[in-house]
Amino acid sequence: MSGLILKLRPHEELMINGVLVENGERNARLRVKTEGAHILRLKDALKPEEATTPLKRAYYIAQLAVAGQLSGVEAGAILTEALENASELSPDLDVETDLGACVARHDFYQVMRSLRGLAFADRAPDEDEGASPSGRAAAAI
Structure with missing residues (x-):
């Protein structure tokens, strides 16, 4: 199955x-x-007001696509530009190969997974577990 x-x-x-x-x-x-x-x-999920860096904005755009709030074509165009802007600031971001391929095939969940470590490097590991998902639901989706 x-x-x-x-x-x-x-x-x-x-x-x-x-x-x-x-x-x-x-x-x-x-x-x-x-x-x-x-x-x-x-x-x-990331709240809109938490999307304060280029990496977090890219993550948020991918999140909107995963949630069905943006079409794949629309999200792909916005995300391509957002990732180009983020790659100028983050040398660890490999837009040309890994992320670019994910965006091209509209695999936005994989984009979120790839960006998570970079976008949330400033967040404590337990912070994700303790975050209240209910508060995120209304704002993020």
Whole structure:
């Protein structure tokens, strides 16, 4: 069987095609069989006002595409420009090969994964776990 497998912790929240979903009391494992579903774990979401650096703005644009708030074509155009601006400031950013290929194939989740370490280098490792996803949901999506 193919499909995206989501492993959820108790009370973990996510957006599926614009609908806020919260897991119950126990760990859960779901298989999403529909291709093209827009799924965003809210612990990975960034509020618009947190997009204060070029890398975070690029991350936020990719997030909007993952959430289905921007079309792939629109997000790709904006993200290409945002990544070019960010690459001027961050020598660790490899826009030409890795990220450029992800944007070209509209793999915006992979863009988020690639940017996460660079964009949030200033964030403490526990900060992600302790962040309130509920507060992010309204502002980010």
